[in-house]
Amino acid sequence: MTRSTPSRPKASTNPGPKRRPRPATPAGQAGQPAQKAPLKAPKSPVKEAAKQAELDAAKLALNWAHSARFFTTAAQLHQLPASELPEVAFVGRSNAGKSTAINTLAQQRQLAYASKTPGRTQHINLFHLGAKAAPDQVWTDLPGYGYAAVERTAKLRWQEVMAEYLAWRRNLCAVVQMVDSRHGFTELDRTLLEFVAPRVRNGEVRLLVLLTKADKLNRKEQAESLRGAQAVLAELATDEADIGVALFSSLNKTGIGDVSNILHSWALPAEQAEALAAAALAAAEAAAEADAAGTADLDLGNPPPARGGDGADQPM
Secondary structure, eight states: OOOOOOOOOOOOOOOOSOOOOOOOOOTTSTTOOOOOOOOOOOOOHHHHHHHHHHHHHHHHHHHHHTTOEEEEEESSGGGSOOOOSOEEEEEEBTTSOHHHHHHHHHTOSSSSOOOSSTTOOOSEEEEEEEOSSSEEEEEEEOOOBOOTTSOHHHHHHHHHHHHHHHHHOTTEEEEEEEEETTTOOOHHHHHHHHHHHHHHHTTSSEEEEEEEOGGGSOHHHHHHHHHHHHHHHGGGOOSSOOEEEEEOOTTTOTTHHHHHHHHHHTSOOHHHHHHHHHHHHHHHHHHHHHHHHHHHHHHTTOOOOEEOTTSOEEOO
16 A cells, blocks of 8 residues: 655745834834934024014113103193193093003003093193103193093083194194094094194194004904004095004003004104203203392392383383
8 A cells, every 4th residue: 555645735826914014113212213303494693683673672662661750730721831842642532541551651550540430530641751851752641532421511621622732732743542442433533533633644743543452352353443443544644644553452461562662763862852951951040040130139129120012111
């Protein structure tokens, strides 16, 4: 009986299941060399210098605004002192946040008096800015307008005062008008614009509108408020006019740096401010000497002759 020899198994031609590729091993693991992070583009020295200059200018402007201090108050226009300093008038409805905005810009809590009853503050308050010995700008806080609790006669009187001030104050260089960003320009806001419109159009007086309480609006509403204000201000635009508008919030400090920069740019250069201060001091000394000389003449029994309207000496 013969024994059959088993044949060897044939090699299979089926390659079998394909192996999935292994996931890449993170750099630095399992002996893999760490991959270098992509190199960042070098910072532009020009851009860095410009950014630093902008920060320095904002800091300088905020420090300058913080120098604001009370100068004087007046109940009527004729009581305002004559001045050669550029004067910036702050105006707005009684509930538009005018006094709060002034305090925020000056970084002081009680620089401008904010009455608990809007419309009750009816004085013109002036503040000096810059070096104490040589101020370079005046801020004028005009009474708020349009509050319902104030009697109609008082409203009309103060509208006339503001109209006369805005139209004729010689050293007025700019007006900062506060407008509630939630409501836009009201009829009274537009009326006030009419008072100063001729001087704005010819470039004699600059105009900056602050849309206050911007923190109460979302971004879409803020954009709509800006567009609405720009449409109103377009009616005053000329080649000579200098008109601006900005969102502002005393609560979250929106716009404070930009507005401070603008106000600071309207101040007198230091050399001119010092020259004005020296001239004012010399005039005060001369007036004091003249008063002293007049007092001496009276003590000697020789009163100075009175002058009539035509300049001729009048008999006593």
